[in-house]
Amino acid sequence: MKRVLAIETSCDDTAIAIVDERGTILSDVIYSQVEEFKLFGGVVPEMGSRAHIEQILPLTKRCFEEANLTIKDIDAVAATFAPGLIGPLLVGAQFAKGIALARNIPLIAVHHLEGHVLAGYFLPDFPKAPFISLIASGGHSALYLCDEHFSIELLGETLDDAAGEAFDKIGRALGLGYPAGAKIEKYAEHGDPKRFNFTIAMQREAHFNFSFSGLKTKALRYLAELSHDDTSKADLCASVQEAIASALSERAMRACKSRGIYSLVLGGGVAANTRLRTLLEQECKNNDIALFLPPKRHCTDNAVMIAKVALLRLQKGLFSDMKTDVRATLSIGQKDCLYHTALP
Ligand code: KG4
Numbered sequence: 001m002k003r004v005l006a007i008e009t010s011c012d013d014t015a016i017a018i019v020d021e022r023g024t025i026l027s028d029v030i031y032s033q034v035e036e037f038k039l040f041g042g043v044v045p046e047m048g049s050r051a052h053i054e055q056i057l058p059l060t061k062r063c064f065e066e067a068n069l070t071i072k073d074i075d076a077v078a079a080t081f082a083p084g085l086i087g088p089l090l091v092g093a094q095f096a097k098g099i100a101l102a103r104n105i106p107l108i109a110v111h112h113l114e115g116h117v118l119a120g121y122f123l124p125d126f127p128k129a130p131f132i133s134l135i136a137s138g139g140h141s142a143l144y145l146c147d148e149h150f151s152i153e154l155l156g157e158t159l160d161d162a163a164g165e166a167f168d169k170i171g172r173a174l175g176l177g178y179p180a181g182a183k184i185e186k187y188a189e190h191g192d193p194k195r196f197n198f199t200i201a202m203q204r205e206a207h208f209n210f211s212f213s214g215l216k217t218k219a220l221r222y223l224a225e226l227s228h229d230d231t232s233k234a235d236l237c238a239s240v241q242e243a244i245a246s247a248l249s250e251r252a253m254r255a256c257k258s259r260g261i262y263s264l265v266l267g268g269g270v271a272a273n274t275r276l277r278t279l280l281e282q283e284c285k286n287n288d289i290a291l292f293l294p295p296k297r298h299c300t301d302n303a304v305m306i307a308k309v310a311l312l313r314l315q316k317g318l319f320s321d322m323k324t325d326v327r328a329t330l331s332i333g334q335k336d337c338l339y340h341t342a343l344p
């Protein structure tokens with residue numbers, strides 16, 4: 001049974017996992033740097049790189065201990081090579097290259113967003129391709145079409161802020177700290193989603209792009225006029241959450257119907273949001289669309305999703321090599337440039 005060691009360090013989580021070729025998770029560990037960045041209200045890339053350097057070795061050791069395996073039991077090593085913060089990406093990629101060289105095993109470079117798209121792959125109810133994928137995270141909000149060959153076409157994306165970024169910026173203004181998505185969700189539980197009106201930009205237009213910066217500006221304007229009591233905060237959180245969830249769901253339904261593809265997969269950190277999940281469940285039911293929701297732990301950044309992509313490349317005999325470089329930006333359509341060589 002082949003096993004992949006996977007490393008994810010594209011932003012502020014150091015994540016390591018070991019997954020076998022059937023998709024069974026043998027170990028899945030994460031060190032989140034969130035506490036370190038609370039003071040700054042966001043990620044400081046150089047601090048992130050240093051924290052990854054400190055954490056990567058002890059975390060990898062813990063990952064092996066939890067799986068009850070040693071490095072000799074690993075058949076390939078994978079890491080996120082793009083897109084992301086260049087310093088943090090370099091830490092994970094160089095670490096993976098070192099292991100691949102030392103152990104003479106294949107190296108597989110992975111595109112972070114393909115990881116989010118395929119986070120649920122190998123789970124029994126994961127749909128057969130083609131399917132539409134809605135990815136909403138702190139850095140990205142996009143709709144993709146994934147075909148039988150794992151070729152991924154971008155259907156639409158945010159023209160300004162990502163959904164998670166909008167949650168985080170509004171949350172910061174509300175004094176909820178960073179990241180704020182989960183905290184806005186908590187406040188929203190007791191709020192009135194109809195109290196504040198947010199017109200959803202570009203709804204019913206022909207394309208599938210998103211725009212969240214207008215919503216953010218409007219929320220900040222409401223906030224300036226509001227007394228900051230708990231009821232108002234809760235109402236604003238509920239209204240913002242409803243607007244973001246509706247915008248994501250509306251584009252996703254339209255993309256499925258216009259392409260005649262009746263399978264939808266959700267991914268990215270915002271996919272952990274319960275209101276978004278419930279709304280998509282309702283809308284998919286109304287439109288006869290099969291919906292796949294990954295477990296919440298595997299919506300936010302993790303290394304299991306990187307391992308799953310790597311296993312698919314391993315099956316196909318597609319590998320990277322020591323010349324493969326990390327890339328701060330790389331569209332998902334260009335992911336195949338990460339694979340230079342056939343079987344070593
Ligand atoms: O995918 P992810 O872990 O990192 C990126 O690649 O960006 O996503 C992090 C984003 C943050 O913006 C965070 O506020 C948001 O996901 N998030 C949520 C929830 N949990 C995380 N947004 C809304 N509701 C949540 N429950």
Ligand code: ZN
Pocket residue numbers: 112116137268269300301
């Ligand atoms: Zn992510």
